[in-house]
Amino acid sequence: MTKVKVPFNYLQFQFKNNAEIFKDWKKLIKTTDFTLGHKVLEFENKFSKYIGAKYCISTNNGTDALILSLKALGIKKGDEVITVCNSFYATTGAIVACGAIPVFVDCDDRYQIDINLIEEKINTKTKAILPVHWGGASPDMYKIKKLAKKFKLKILEDACMGIGAKIKNKSPGTFGDIGAYSMHPLKSLNVMGDGGMIVTNNKKLADWIKCYRNHGMINRDNNKIWGVNARLQPLQAVVAINQLKNLDRIIKIRNKNAKILDEGLKKLKKYIIVPERVKNFTETFALYMCLFKKRDKLKFFLEKNGVEVKIHYPKPLHLQEASRIYGYKKNSFLKAEKQCKYLLTLPVHQYLSKKQLMLMVKLIKQFYNENK
Secondary structure, eight states: OOOOSBOSOOHHHHTSOOHHHHHHHHHHHHHTOOSSHHHHHHHHHHHHHHHTOSEEEEESSHHHHHHHHHHHTTOOTTOEEEEETTSOHHHHHHHHHTTOEEEEEOBOTTSSBOGGGTGGGOOTTEEEEEOBOGGGOOOOHHHHHHHHHHHTOEEEEEOTTOTTOEETTBOTTSSSSEEEEEOOTTSSSOOSSOOEEEEESOHHHHHHHHHHTBTTEEETTEEOSOOOBOOOOHHHHHHHHHHHTTHHHHHHHHHHHHHHHHHHHGGGTTTEEOOOOOTTEEOOOSSEEEEETTHHHHHHHHHHTTBOOBOSOSSOGGGSGGGGGGTOOTTSSHHHHHHHHHEEEEOOOTTOOHHHHHHHHHHHHHHHHHOO
């Protein structure tokens, strides 16, 4: 078995020193404050301040954050929501869970929604645009806001990978009517399992979501609406508070690591396309993705030499079996389909050394020298 020299998964390093988390867990256990409670509220207050929004409502995962956000915006059966075709399944799944119809748009060379293609998809059934901050990078939300205003559409941002990113000093998830986030273990802000958040500056939306995520209760004895249980667990709130302290440092290290890879891989432009890094846009690098010729052979070569790599993803959403009912076919979105053939995700997390990063670059150079 090949020894792993450059791991993709970093959780074993992140939670190696967990004394502070256990200390706070012990305090929480003594209070028996296990449903919502003071730790959840503390996290929500700290996160809303960090992200720059008036209200934060935590949820049990990022998918529910998307579903609850869509419901709060009034998205219902038969409505159309425009989104990009190269996201994770949860983005489209949330739209479908509300009874609405996902309308796909192709991506651009940065793997973000192609803003120039959105307008042609808008019709009388269109109710919202759901852009994704894919990989921890961002589309131009100023242009999307302008387009939404022109056609009186709502904006829900899938900023699940965008916690800690910036678009001209403004956080992803704070441009539209509402923003959704995830604390899945491999996100920039993560917990020991699942967790999610919703942010908004609209009190009416915030109050509805806060009520709906807790069965629709306004207190123990009174139920205002029929809701669900989508509450963040207090034990996870403790982890989130702990991790939020380190987030800016983590993003800084990931950007430094990404720059090292960028500089090394750009020298191989005959074989590799590194996406543009937009000025005044700070990425989280939840995913470090480039397009590589002979991608599958390169993946095998790197893994054989101890470098763990991933593909996000080998098949776009419109070609998934679940999307057949919408009538999409092969060649419907050429850019996304092409990227699926060449895209490879390299590790770039905060626990990698410069030596490990340079080893990746060295091995990639070696591969192309041997496979011209």
